[in-house]
């Protein structure tokens with residue numbers, strides 16, 4: 063069994079990125095579990111990540127960069143002994159936005175952070191969900207089958223790189 067901690071970087075009730083993460087958890091292949099973390103109680107996260115085989119960041123894009131709330135969570139998690147839980151940890155970044163580039167800039171902005179934390183980022187797949195307003199319902203649930211397929215392929219590829227799941 064491969065376990066992946068998934069964090070959405072949005073606190074919005076109908077968040078596209080939280081919806082994308084819920085769909086990723088549903089799309090996980092047999093033998094892979096994506097546990098969805100809540101970023102509100104920030105300092106509680108260390109234990110979750112320590113127990114996980116991988117980390118899936120589902121990041122919105124704000125002003126062509128990473129959203130402050132998700133960066134704050136990662137910063138909190140890295141404090142003190144926290145740095146050790148990131149070292150060598152497989153990490154993948156995806157995201158959804160109503161714009162044309164589907165969080166491409168934000169995903170690139172995570173690179174120096176992931177390098178500083180000595181993580182093992184997974185680069186073989188990319189998932190940028192653009193024009194996401196048309197692909198999710200009013201509650202932020204993913205409704206588009208094509209995106210669901212791309213997501214399933216991404217999750218299977220990431221989990222497979224960690225060593226779990228049948229794809």
Ligand code: FNR
Pocket residue numbers: 071072073074076077078079080122123124125126127158159160161162163164165
């Ligand atoms: C945005 N948004 C946005 N989108 C984008 O593709 N590129 C960007 O640079 C920005 N910049 C930006 C700045 C600020 C301050 C806000 C509030 C929003 C739009 C953003 O992608 C949109 O609000 C998403 O729906 C946010 O993700 P959640 O909350 O739906 O997960």
